[in-house]
Amino acid sequence: MTQATTGPGGTDEASPRPGRLSADDWARAGLHLLMTEGRQAVKISRLCSDFGVTKGSFYWHFADFDALMSAIARLYFSRELDAARGLVAVEAMPVEERLETMAAMLVDSRAFEGEAAVREWARADESVAAAVRDLDQRILRVVHEAFVELGFSEPEARVRAGLLVYAGIGFVYGRSALPVPTVDEIHEILALLMRRDG
Amino acid sequence: MTQATTGPGGTDEASPRPGRLSADDWARAGLHLLMTEGRQAVKISRLCSDFGVTKGSFYWHFADFDALMSAIARLYFSRELDAARGLVAVEAMPVEERLETMAAMLVDSRAFEGEAAVREWARADESVAAAVRDLDQRILRVVHEAFVELGFSEPEARVRAGLLVYAGIGFVYGRSALPVPTVDEIHEILALLMRRDG
DNA sequence: ACCTGAACACCGTTCAAGT
DNA sequence: ACCTGAACACCGTTCAAGT
Numbered sequence: 216m217t218q219a220t221t222g223p224g225g226t227d228e229a230s231p232r233p234g235r236l237s238a239d240d241w242a243r244a245g246l247h248l249l250m251t252e253g254r255q256a257v258k259i260s261r262l263c264s265d266f267g268v269t270k271g272s273f274y275w276h277f278a279d280f281d282a283l284m285s286a287i288a289r290l291y292f293s294r295e296l297d298a299a300r301g302l303v304a305v306e307a308m309p310v311e312e313r314l315e316t317m318a319a320m321l322v323d324s325r326a327f328e329g330e331a332a333v334r335e336w337a338r339a340d341e342s343v344a345a346a347v348r349d350l351d352q353r354i355l356r357v358v359h360e361a362f363v364e365l366g367f368s369e370p371e372a373r374v375r376a377g378l379l380v381y382a383g384i385g386f387v388y389g390r391s392a393l394p395v396p397t398v399d400e401i402h403e404i405l406a407l408l409m410r411r412d413g
Numbered sequence: 414m415t416q417a418t419t420g421p422g423g424t425d426e427a428s429p430r431p432g433r434l435s436a437d438d439w440a441r442a443g444l445h446l447l448m449t450e451g452r453q454a455v456k457i458s459r460l461c462s463d464f465g466v467t468k469g470s471f472y473w474h475f476a477d478f479d480a481l482m483s484a485i486a487r488l489y490f491s492r493e494l495d496a497a498r499g500l501v502a503v504e505a506m507p508v509e510e511r512l513e514t515m516a517a518m519l520v521d522s523r524a525f526e527g528e529a530a531v532r533e534w535a536r537a538d539e540s541v542a543a544a545v546r547d548l549d550q551r552i553l554r555v556v557h558e559a560f561v562e563l564g565f566s567e568p569e570a571r572v573r574a575g576l577l578v579y580a581g582i583g584f585v586y587g588r589s590a591l592p593v594p595t596v597d598e599i600h601e602i603l604a605l606l607m608r609r610d611g
Numbered sequence: 612a613c614c615t616g617a618a619c620a621c622c623g624t625t626c627a628a629g630t
Numbered sequence: 631a632c633c634t635g636a637a638c639a640c641c642g643t644t645c646a647a648g649t
Binding site: 234235236268269270271272275276 | 614
C-alpha cells in the first residue's frame with residue numbers, strides 16, 4: 216500500500232500499522248482544526264473525510280464527541296504546560312525583568328487565535344473552563360507576588376496585578392477591534408504601574 | 414382568546430391574530446434563549462416546540478437560521494443603544510465623574526452573561542463582530558478623550574485609556590476565575606491612572 | 612485491534628397544500 | 631398572511647460484521 220493518505224499530521228514515526236490511526240492522531244488533527252478554523256469546524260465527519268476513514272473508526276477510539284474534545288483539551292493544556300513552565304522560568308528572573316517578560320508574554324503571545332478559541336470553547340466545556348481558570352489564577356499570583364516584591368502593600372499589589380492581568384485577558388479578545396499596544400507603550404504601562412505613591 | 418400559549422414573552426399587546434407569531438416574537442424568544450442558556454441552545458426546533466408550532470412556521474418569517482441570528486443581533490444592539498446612549502449621557506458629565514461612571518459601568522454592568530454570550534457569538538458571526546467592534550472603539554474614544562481633557566498628552570492618554578478599556582473587556586471574560594474588584598479598588602485604579610508624572 | 616457498512620435520531624431546510 | 635405535514639441532507643451515534 217503505497218497510497219499516501221493525504222490526511223493531516225504526516226509524521227510517519229513508526230506507527231503500529233501503516234494506515235492505522237491512534238486516538239492521539241485524532242486529537243492532534245482535532246486540535247489543529249480547532250486552532251485554524253475554530254470550534255464549529257471540529258466535526259467527526261470532517262475528520263473522517265480528512266483521514267479517509269469511516270465514522271466507525273472514530274468510535275473505536277472515542278466514546279463520543281465530548282471524549283474527543285476532552286482529549287484535545289488534554290493535548291492543548293499539556294502543550295500549555297510550556298506556558299506554565301515559562302511561568303516557572305519567569306519566576307527565577309529579577310523582579311522588573313520578570314514583569315516585563317510577563318507583560319510581553321500577555322501581549323505578544325504565540326497563537327492568539329488559539330488562545331481565543333480555547334477560551335470560547337471553555338464556555339461550553341466545564342473541564343476546559345477549569346483549566347483556563349487555573350492558568351489565569353496562576354498568572355495573577357505571579358504578577359501579584361512581583362508587585363509585593365517591589366515593595367507595594369497587599370492592596371496596592373492586588374490593584375496593580377488585577378489591572379494588568381485583566382488587561383491581558385481583554386487583549387486576547389479585543390485586539391481585533393482596538394489598537395495593539397507597541398513595545399514602548401508596554402514599557403509605559405509598567406512604568407505607570409510601578410510608580411510609587413506621592 | 415383566553416388560551417395562554419405557554420411560550421416565552423407573554424406580552425399580549427394586541428397581536429394581529431390570536432395564535433399568530435411575528436418575526437419579532439421569534440427574535441425575542443431567540444435572544445432570551447441566547448442570554449439564559451447560551452449560543453448552542455438557540456435552535457429552530459427548540460423555539461418551535463416552545464411556541465407549539467412546526468418548523469414551516471419559522472421559515473415563513475425567516476430565510477434561514479442566520480437570518481434569525483441577524484434579527485437577534487439587531488434586537489440586542491437596539492437595546493444596547495441604551496448603553497450607547499448611556500455613553501452619550503456620560504459625555505455630558507465633568508471629566509472625573511465621567512471616568513468613574515465609565516469604570517463602574519465596565520465592571521458593574523448589567524447582564525454579564527449576556528455580554529459574554531454576545532462576544533462569543535461574535536466570533537462566529539461577522540455582523541455581530543462588527544457591532545461589538547464599533548461599541549469597543551466608541552468606548553475607547555470616550556475614555557481617551559477624557560484623559561486628554563485631564564491634560565494628558567496624546568500618547569499618555571492612549572496608554573491609560575487602552576489599559577482601562579482592555580481591562581474592562583478582560584473583566585467580562587475573566588471575572589469567573591479572578592477576584593472581582595471592589596468599588597474602593599476601582600477608585601484606586603482611577604487614581605493610579607490619573608496621577609501625573611514626576 | 613482497528614475498521615467498514617448500514618442503520619437510526621436529530622436538526623436545518625424546502626415546498627406543496629391547507630385555512 | 632400564516633401555518634401544517636411530509637420530505638430530504640447532514641451529522642452524531644450504534645452495532646454487527648469484516649480483516
